Amino acid sequence: MLDEGTGDAECVRRAQRGDPDSFELLVRRHHKATFNLVYRLLGDPDEAAEVAQEVFLSAYKSIQQFRGDAVFSTWLYRIAFNHASTRRKTLQAAQQRQLPLAGMEIIADGSLDPAWRAERMEIQTRVQQALNSLDKQDAMIILLRDLQDVPYEEVAGVLKIPVGTVKSRLHRARKALKDRLAPYFYADRKAS
Secondary structure: OOOOOOOHHHHHHHHHOOOHHHHHHHHHHHHHHHHHHHHHHHOOHHHHHHHHHHHHHHHHHOHHHOOOOOOHHHHHHHHHHHHHHHHHHHOOOOOOOOOOOOOOOOOOOOOOOHHHHHHHHHHHHHHHHHHHOOOHHHHHHHHHHHHOOOOHHHHHHHHOOOHHHHHHHHHHHHHHHHHHHHHHHHHHHHHO
């Protein structure tokens, strides 16, 4: 009998033996994180929903090839990254890439000061633009490590690079993000 406490490795083994309930449990368990990752890469909820479906369909079709060298989520994130990258290439070149930041939503409480809300929206926009301007791999590292709190080892598995390279690229990506935001924040300090 399969229950919610069944680990991913056991679900994968059962799915490889043809148990559809096991794969359904994996989908329920990983859908939100997969959708969020794809959404942050594409910036369009409709595209993200479609790509997330494609990701799980691909994972289902290729579950027999999953060897267990990495945890299931690493394998799934790699599939998601590949599908999102392919989809982004097919979108019109003029379409601006968006990488929405989780937890940065402006509270829609009418009692809040409109100037404060406008400032928050401006900060969110600037951070979004700076993140969008990063190299795709750098943005992916920041999204996985800093926004989704994926362990370094899993980030390395998703991007197929050594852990040390993840750490150095993350450091470089954070610095690049900081450099892109510096003019905005330094200009704000000079005006004070």
